[in-house]
Amino acid sequence: MTIVSDVHALLEKLGVARDAYTGGDLIVRTPITGEEIARVATISADAVDGVIARAADAFVAWRKVPGPRRGELVRILGNVLRDNKEALGRLVSFEAGKVLSEGLGEVQEMIDICDFAVGLSRQLYGLTIQSERPDHRLIEQWHPAGVVGIISAFNFPVAVWSWNAALALVCGDPCIWKPSEKTPLTALATHALFDEAVRQFGADAPAGLSALIIGDGAIGQRLVDDRRVPVISATGSTRMGRIVGERVARRFGRSILELGGNNASIVTPSADLDLTLRAVAFGAMGTAGQRCTTLRRLIVHESVYDALIGKLKQVYANISVGCPVSSDALVGPLIDEAAFTAMQDSLKAATAAGGAVHGGTRVDVNGTGSFYVRPALVEMPAQTGPVVEETFAPILYVLKYTDLDQAIALQNDVPQGLSSSIFGTNLLEVEQFLSAAGSDCGIANVNIGPSGAEIGGAFGGEKETGGGRESGSDAWRAYMRRQTNTINYGRTLPLAQGVKFDV
Numbered sequence: 001m002t003i004v005s006d007v008h009a010l011l012e013k014l015g016v017a018r019d020a021y022t023g024g025d026l027i028v029r030t031p032i033t034g035e036e037i038a039r040v041a042t043i044s045a046d047a048v049d050g051v052i053a054r055a056a057d058a059f060v061a062w063r064k065v066p067g068p069r070r071g072e073l074v075r076i077l078g079n080v081l082r083d084n085k086e087a088l089g090r091l092v093s094f095e096a097g098k099v100l101s102e103g104l105g106e107v108q109e110m111i112d113i114c115d116f117a118v119g120l121s122r123q124l125y126g127l128t129i130q131s132e133r134p135d136h137r138l139i140e141q142w143h144p145a146g147v148v149g150i151i152s153a154f155n156f157p158v159a160v161w162s163w164n165a166a167l168a169l170v171c172g173d174p175c176i177w178k179p180s181e182k183t184p185l186t187a188l189a190t191h192a193l194f195d196e197a198v199r200q201f202g203a204d205a206p207a208g209l210s211a212l213i214i215g216d217g218a219i220g221q222r223l224v225d226d227r228r229v230p231v232i233s234a235t236g237s238t239r240m241g242r243i244v245g246e247r248v249a250r251r252f253g254r255s256i257l258e259l260g261g262n263n264a265s266i267v268t269p270s271a272d273l274d275l276t277l278r279a280v281a282f283g284a285m286g287t288a289g290q291r292c293t294t295l296r297r298l299i300v301h302e303s304v305y306d307a308l309i310g311k312l313k314q315v316y317a318n319i320s321v322g323c324p325v326s327s328d329a330l331v332g333p334l335i336d337e338a339a340f341t342a343m344q345d346s347l348k349a350a351t352a353a354g355g356a357v358h359g360g361t362r363v364d365v366n367g368t369g370s371f372y373v374r375p376a377l378v379e380m381p382a383q384t385g386p387v388v389e390e391t392f393a394p395i396l397y398v399l400k401y402t403d404l405d406q407a408i409a410l411q412n413d414v415p416q417g418l419s420s421s422i423f424g425t426n427l428l429e430v431e432q433f434l435s436a437a438g439s440d441c442g443i444a445n446v447n448i449g450p451s452g453a454e455i456g457g458a459f460g461g462e463k464e465t466g467g468g469r470e471s472g473s474d475a476w477r478a479y480m481r482r483q484t485n486t487i488n489y490g491r492t493l494p495l496a497q498g499v500k501f502d503v
């Protein structure tokens with residue numbers, strides 16, 4: 001395989017200038033083999049100031065461009081992405097190690113959010129509200145919020161940008177993107193495609209409407225601490241979100257936090273076990289367990305435990321682990337050695353807590369520089385130790401339950417609150433899971449796993465997942481500021497609540 005030349009050819013095809021990925025200070029490696037594939041220049045902390053200043057200037061112009069016209073830019077962006085789906089999807093696979101269908105799926109998600117945002121650009125609705133005063137009315141309208149800072153994680157290196165940027169742009173906000181330092185190439189390519197969309201769009205797009213800043217957390221922190229960036233959308237670990245959330249709050253900015261998950265599925269006695277098996281396999285092993293919505297805990301009723309777990313062990317023993325671009329393997333590599341070490345540490349801790357580990361060993365696919373593993377299934381006597389933490393690797397902890405109240409309590413008894421699901425055909429049990437006394441997560445699914453969200457619904461979770469919502473439903477409101485207007489169209493001045501103030 002000639003990964004370096006393949007990657008450089010893709011970058012060239014996607015419109016990235018050669019000096020952007022050669023000769024810089026940040027070494028980029030592919031998790032497929034561990035080899036160096038590029039060197040990207042990082043921005044200095046001081047230079048971030050100028051980027052923010054340009055974005056703030058762009059805001060003054062962009063907020064006055066009508067919403068549907070702003071939507072036109074996002075429509076063009078969606079089409080540019082359609083034209084380049086194959087190349088960008090492959091690049092995602094090379095840089096993040098996703099199997100090809102998932103690399104392509106990530107770009108499809110970008111296209112889908114663009115379509116969604118174009119529709120939204122004509123629907124940024126406010127309200128008309130009854131006034132208690134005669135000849136008065138109240139309205140609520142939504143104005144652009146200002147510059148949006150987007151900090152993204154390695155595992156969805158491009159989709160997370162688009163979830164935020166497509167909405168922010170139609171809402172009238174410029175964007176500054178700080179991608180993961182592990183995936184700068186897909187960011188460079190995405191931004192080159194954005195520049196192409198701007199070229200096709202024409203002069204209404206001000207300079208600085210979208211900027212890319214490459215660097216580590218300290219560079220991200222420059223955005224986080226700057227008052228000229230009223231909205232910070234940060235996707236990544238809870239550790240990062242705790243720092244970012246506190247710092248943004250200190251300056252009374254708004255943060256949209258999309259942090260770690262520890263997602264569970266409950267398998268009830270009435271579940272279709274064949275369907276459950278397939279859903280569990282994708283949920284727990286897809287993307288090599290490196291999704292925020294990855295299934296990490298399986299809570300199985302004792303009456304179906306042996307039947308399901310017996311089959312699941314076979315699936316785990318036989319799942320194909322291999323090169324994500326040159327084979328049909330379903331499980332690709334971990335992102336790096338640190339991820340492998342974290343996985344092994346969690347498995348040791350699980351064993352110490354009484355767990356029975358199946359799998360989890362390293363698989364030699366492309367030599368010692370890359371980290372492929374057989375996914376691990378761990379039968380646990382109780383929800384303790386590493387089970388209540390998010391280990392960003394393919395480990396599925398399995399627990400047994402006897403009644404649904406107990407299963408729901410277990411499902412909710414972790415610090416994270418992103419995604420969850422139930423398998424079953426008993427309407428009463430399913431509805432209990434979806435009720436106010438059921439799952440405490442931002443996402444609760446029925447007869448599918450917790451991962452694999454689609455554009456349309458609001459995406460995000462509670463507790464240590466951060467509380468943010470992105471993408472669908474009314475998530476656009478986080479990128480705008482709400483204004484309430486009271487309008488008097490009469491000739492008198494009645495005061496609210498009957499107050500008298502005659503001068």
Ligand code: NAD
Binds near residue numbers: 151156180218260
């Ligand atoms: P990470 O927290 O290590 O890094 C995420 C981003 O935050 C990177 O761009 C990093 O440079 C930046 N960052 C780190 N410290 C910062 C600071 N102090 N100030 C500003 N920026 C800072 O996460 P990762 O390893 O790239 O991604 C995996 C994690 O992301 C997992 O926990 C996963 O669950 C989570 N994730 C969540 C979602 C979601 O939507 N909830 C989606 C994808 C990933």
